[in-house]
Amino acid sequence: MHRPERVPNRWLVAIACTVLQLCLGTVYAWSYFQPLLVEQFRWSNTDTSWAFSLNICCLGLSAAWGGVNLARIGPRKLAVAGGILFAAGYALAALALAVKSLPLFYLGYGAVSGIGIGLGYVTPMTTVIKWFPDRRGQLTGIVAMGFGLGAFVLSVLLAPVLMRLLAGNLTLVFAALGAILGSVAIASAAMLKNPPEGYLPQGFVAAAQKESQSEGPYARAEQEADLPLRDYLLAGQYAIMWFVFFLNITAGISIISFLSPLYQDIWRLDHPTLDRTVLAGYGATLIAVSSLFNGLGRIAWGAVSERIGRLNTFRVLFATQLVVFGLLMTEQNPWIFAALVCYVLSCFGGGFAIMPSMVSDVYGSKRMSRLYGVILTAWSAAGVVGPLMVAHIKDSYPDRAVIYAFLLNILVLGIAFTFSFLVNDERFVPRRILFQVFAGTAPDKGKDAARD
Template identity: 45%
Template structure:
């Protein structure tokens, strides 16, 4: 058994890395501010977040497959620096009102950094805790879900207030904070000695037949739809809530922004908690059954939101959807491992994460298009699209085979 104190220290460092990376989930805090300040459309602004999540999904896929080759500490350090530089480049983009530079900085550079750094904490914690897999990996991924709370209730408000609502200076300050702390935490993410040796000698297995199998394609699609549903809110929950509050007569901008930030923080708690709740439930209910249940719950929520303009009901709906969004990320690793075995786990899970990238483009862009073209009905129309996709996802769960292969 590994040194208990050392492995728990590494688990804490892994959680802190995910906590800082998860700040990307607070994008909706900035969406409205950036749109109004620089006069870009909702769709133009939302592409910043979409590109970041797309690059996150694709790079995390590559990182998961190549982690044994390049080493955990190296990927984590490079990713941490790149994510920090994404904010610093964004300072120059916003200062010069350059949307392409914002796409490059926050979207491409920051997104690649997210992907490289994302895969390491879970992999490292899993190897250090063979006896407490669920507890420790759940703790680490919950850190990512809670990142939005850190950004929306601490970093962004503090710096915006200090710099008198200057978005460029706020992004620069956040980037500097990231550059100081993220590499510090990431530097401790190393595998146990025996794992370093084992990874080098792992047998190579051809995964292509499984990747292009009907079963995996169905898993990928239903995961994509679950991501899209969550991204609709992660990218726009604050603006959508503010629209409802304005329709109800609230006009004070500071109050609107405060309520939006509070919802981001609260939903972040549910996002993180969902990875525990649904992941644990899947041990008893089965992976596909659990995925089907969480999609059914989401469908009921979106159906209800279509018929209400109540801000409180909307907020509750957001929290439930993000609870299930986090749950999808909690169930997918176990589903993939059971379906394709330990030898194919890294490759198949890496490919599954490309669904995150695709969903990260489609979810925000669906809502951005609705806000640019349908005004007050943007939310309702977005919920209708989400409901259709989730219903298709539910149908697909009945065609996925989950025959356990643990070798």
């Protein structure tokens, strides 16, 4: 006799997704280790930044591959594989520090760990949307918040404690982090699974049926239409969404990659005699506090997008950050500077909460994992451009690094704000989709996006 499949509590799945994201999100505490690596190993800012850039680059590329293959492999296998590679990357990084090998550090922390994070990152986002069709914006915001809070956990709890217990030995610190974070990540990944076919949460069935009865022929046809993946990827609409996402990430990740040393520079302007350990403490504190805003911004901006639409929310992010970066260029008060940076990080996190729902809204939930996975290659590109841009400026113009970095981000966000008005332009919707719309075999997703 065939037993019906036992459906797990969807909130337990959501918690596992969030914990997994929290472990993987510790990568955003990179600037905690950046000055320590420069000081102890005599590597330049640009040299060490390549490790972080490679990590984010491999993260986005592996997330894209994982998103395309998620349905075939399954969320549990993909996430567990990601957790194992994540831990292995830290182990290789520890070995690299022991033998003082920068290329091996690139391989471990940059490539292997980055691939692991990417495989792990894409899985919770797509899984939780399937479990919560009634709360997409809220739950993607909560799960994305976990990734944003990872830097807080590492910079406030794990890293300082391990640095004290292990007498500042970075080799042992990286090995311990790999063991601790890897174990928690793998255990959380093992709890991930898709809901049964046709699953709808209790109380949502009636609403879904009512909505189906009121749908027009184009909306109902959307559930059946499914063009080849390349038709969506090569469309102007998708390219513009990718570009807008890339620019928002570039502005935020350029700050994240050098947050601690940049903040220490601000303190030195008015307090040149401060001890290095005190300055490092200030830098670590800002990493922790800004990571909270990174996490909370994902919930807050995700909720805002439910009310005013995904594109309108992106425009608010871009417009307000233009003003904030303008203020940051001349602000020398460390407290005001910190507050402005926290706002930028909330906008950075907000983009990651909005984009999954935006992709699902525009292209449909059944295509979400593939299309969202590929759009994460914007994260890869931004992870190279943003940090290396700031590293080059800091090495070349140490006294003007803050002003030049923020000026470039103003340019980046200005371009993003302009391009956001092209996303819903029907000229960029795939032609085959438009043909099917007017033929009555697919919905007018361009117009849906415009309403959003």
